[in-house]
Ligand SMILES: Cc1cc2nc3c(=O)[nH]c(=O)nc-3n(C[C@H](O)[C@H](O)[C@H](O)COP(=O)(O)OP(=O)(O)OC[C@H]3O[C@@H](n4cnc5c(N)ncnc54)[C@H](O)[C@@H]3O)c2cc1C
Ligand SMILES: Cc1cc2nc3c(=O)[nH]c(=O)nc-3n(C[C@H](O)[C@H](O)[C@H](O)COP(=O)(O)O)c2cc1C
């Protein structure tokens with residue numbers, strides 16, 4: 001983990017209410033891999049601790065926000081990384097208001113991301129809503145290593161669907177919407193069930209209800225496949241310090257408390273649901 | 274005005290003297306529960322420059338904390354937590370952490386809590402004579418403990434009994450951390466000082482809650498939680514002032530400190546040192562930034578010795 005200021009390189013509304021913001025701060029992505037995240041302080045303040053209070057000091061919103069790495073690229077000044085996010089409250093609205101040249105205080109990489117097994121060739125990626133954010137990098141990475149990727153992207157309606165044109169062309173895409181305004185009408189669990197046998201491993205990110213439905217499908221399936229999910233929980237620190245993000249998981253028969261930020265956010269769906 | 278250079282600044286403060294002395298290189302400590310056991314951030318920045326680190330509150334046996342559900346929430350300039358004292362237990366602390374601490378320059382104070390009065394003494398006895406442990410902080414103030422914690426700190430006689438049980442059981446310097454959830458904090462302060470406390474930490478979190486208007490229920494699964502952060506600073510400052518009027522042992526100010534100026538305000542109210550808690554979530558380096566802020570203030574104001582600030586607003 002490194003701490004520092006990331007400089008906004010570009011930022012735009014990509015589709016619907018979903019924003020993409022690119023940052024330069026190579027040290028904040030050093031050693032990162034898909035499924036990991038950063039913490040970002042989402043308010044205007046001059047750096048803390050100074051003897052004078054000449055700069056603005058915002059104590060609100062107080063807590064930093066967790067965000068997954070969405071993609072990496074080589075920029076003019078070194079590696080750049082970006083976030084893909086929905087504007088749902090004060091923190092994300094503040095983020096969407098940043099302009100090129102603005103700086104955001106952040107720390108990362110944090111947590112344990114997706115683990116692709118050495119013997120896995122066919123990867124099934126399942127995205128619900130903004131859960132697509134970390135999966136795009138996983139897809140980029142898998143394709144560059146010659147793996148087969150099928151991605152199921154689901155949302156309430158067409159406005160919530162990540163544009164397929166922005167994915168590597170090798171990725172097989174299946175779209176589902178609740179209202180049928182794009183792709184198949186229905187939930188991601190249906191194509192997930194159909195494709196489970198094809199894949200060696202599945203990776204998902206989305207709301208808890210989607211994970212619960214996927215766990216039910218996986219349990220009924222004829223084949224047993226590892227299904228890795230990224231959990232979300234309210235976070236204080238993001239670094240395993242505050243114990244605020246504890247979730248109960250099943251391990252070796254017993255139930256134990258794990259920290260989403262440090263032991264996760266990646267868990268096996270069967271350990272949680 | 275004279276402008277002392279950085280190395281000419283006198284920053285050292287004493288929290289306990291005599292056979293169990295506790296001298297800090299500077300007045301800035303990392304608070305309990307917001308710095309875990311120190312090892313996590315040791316890799317990230319130079320924690321050895323801090324005055325001291327207080328460990329997460331640790332109990333005789335490991336504790337899983339609050340049941341599954343929502344443990345934290347954000348409030349205006351503050352946060353709520355109901356962690357429920359999840360911790361690794363004293364055995365693991367002695368085995369895995371104390372050896373590392375013994376190689377550190379920064380002193381580590383272990384925060385302890387018992388479900389019964391005698392359990393505090395039992396914890397203290399286990400920590401006595403262990404290399405790497407510079408002192409104890411008695412948590413008689415957490416609103417999240419099912420037993421022990423705040424309920425002991427709300428009653429002067431029980432608070433004194435807890436303190437006495439620890440003072441009997443060990444020779445370590447003893448800091449007692451008080452709860453703001455009382456009518457007369459000065460009375461509690463006097464009782465624990467009479468029972469042998471070397472220093473007091475003022476204060477722990479304020480008991481509070483938040484409600485989700487849409488869902489029509491409390492946000493935190495256990496309903497009540499502890500409020501911390503800048504929102505509580507004025508309350509903490511008032512209590513430091515009151516305690517400083519009541520006792521003469523060193524006081525550690527805690528509550529909402531985010532920058533050097535906040536810390537100086539606590540010193541002026543009568544605190545000898547400060548603890549930085551919630552600010553660490555916003556900025557992992559916060560305790561170090563607070564220290565640098567105090568130094569900048571001293572240079573700008575021509576203060577050579579940080580002890581000149583202690584209680585200076587009370588004249
Ligand atoms: C490991 C991790 C990675 C994440 N990655 C992304 C990402 O790549 N893109 C993205 O858009 N979002 C992501 N999130 C969710 C994101 O952190 C929240 O949407 C964000 O914190 C909301 O902040 P806000 O101030 O805008 O909203 P607030 O005003 O705080 O709340 C608005 C809404 O957001 C929900 N919310 C608030 N905090 C969280 C949280 N920590 N987790 C889940 N929901 C929350 C609240 O329930 C509420 O409904 C991630 C969360 C975690 C834990
Ligand atoms: C998440 C969290 C966990 C805490 N855990 C403890 C604890 O284990 N023991 C303790 O004495 N205080 C604990 N505290 C209280 C802090 O040490 C501090 O007294 C309080 O938060 C007020 O200071 P602040 O506003 O700087 O955070 C905790 C606070 C928070 C926010």
Ligand code: FES
Nearest residue numbers: 237238242243261
């Ligand atoms: S967010 Fe603090 S321990 Fe996970």
